[in-house]
Amino acid sequence: MKHIQKGKEPEFFRQWKKGCSPDWNPDWAALDGEGKIKRQLMEHLVEEQGGICCYCNRELRDNDFHIEHFRPKDKYPKQALEYENLLISCQRQLQQSEPVHCGMKKGNWFEEEVTVSPLEPDCERLFEYLEDGRIRAAGNDSRADETIKRLGLDINKLRELRKAAISAVLDVENLENLERQELLKLINAYRQRNNNNKFQPFCIAIVQILEGLL
Numbered sequence: 001m002k003h004i005q006k007g008k009e010p011e012f013f014r015q016w017k018k019g020c021s022p023d024w025n026p027d028w029a030a031l032d033g034e035g036k037i038k039r040q041l042m043e044h045l046v047e048e049q050g051g052i053c054c055y056c057n058r059e060l061r062d063n064d065f066h067i068e069h070f071r072p073k074d075k076y077p078k079q080a081l082e083y084e085n086l087l088i089s090c091q092r093q094l095q096q097s098e099p100v101h102c103g104m105k106k107g108n109w110f111e112e113e114v115t116v117s118p119l120e121p122d123c124e125r126l127f128e129y130l131e132d133g134r135i136r137a138a139g140n141d142s143r144a145d146e147t148i149k150r151l152g153l154d155i156n157k158l159r160e161l162r163k164a165a166i167s168a169v170l171d172v173e174n175l176e177n178l179e180r181q182e183l184l185k186l187i188n189a190y191r192q193r194n195n196n197n198k199f200q201p202f203c204i205a206i207v208q209i210l211e212g213l214l
Contacts, residue, residue, distance in 0.1 A: 001126075003122075010041070026081060054089055059201040109150050180214065
């Protein structure tokens with residue numbers, strides 16, 4: 001999980017919620033009916049997150065993503081349109097036999113005491129990644145452990161994707177010949193957005209593995 005820094009609510013969304021008549025009372029159903037506004041909002045959230053899923057950090061592509069309510073809208077209807085509660089999670093329309101994870105698996109589950117939020121500044125340190133793609137709770141943290149289970153973050157599909165991303169870096173970067181300062185520079189590069197304003201998929205997993213080489 002990567003820390004997501006929420007920006008200011010976009011003006012177009014604020015104006016839509018404000019409406020142009022005194023009796024306007026927007027809700028999620030109204031947004032669902034506003035295809036253009038919803039698409040614009042999704043694009044804005046994808047850019048805000050640097051093109052990766054708010055939970056597993058895989059690449060968001062092929063329209064295979066959806067707006068995720070960190071606090072489920074069915075349980076917290078008053079927060080359904082609060083910008084701070086809106087994220088982008090991977091998976092949208094599942095293929096037959098496709099494993100469910102992230103926002104799709106989370107569904108309406110939310111428990112304040114045990115749910116790790118990607119909006120928490122220190123969320124990254126609560127998870128530990130291994131070269132084989134596994135993810136586990138760092139220091140046996142109970143919140144991280146529960147979040148991994150509830151979001152399916154350690155299923156085989158995500159393990160294999162993380163493993164491939166990590167292996168690609170370890171195989172290509174010729175790490176054995178890098179000096180400490182060069183390795184630090186490489187780590188910093190994976191923490192940053194690229195020229196397309198996107199993060200490397202599974203960037204935090206890659207960063208952790210590289211930091212283990214210092």
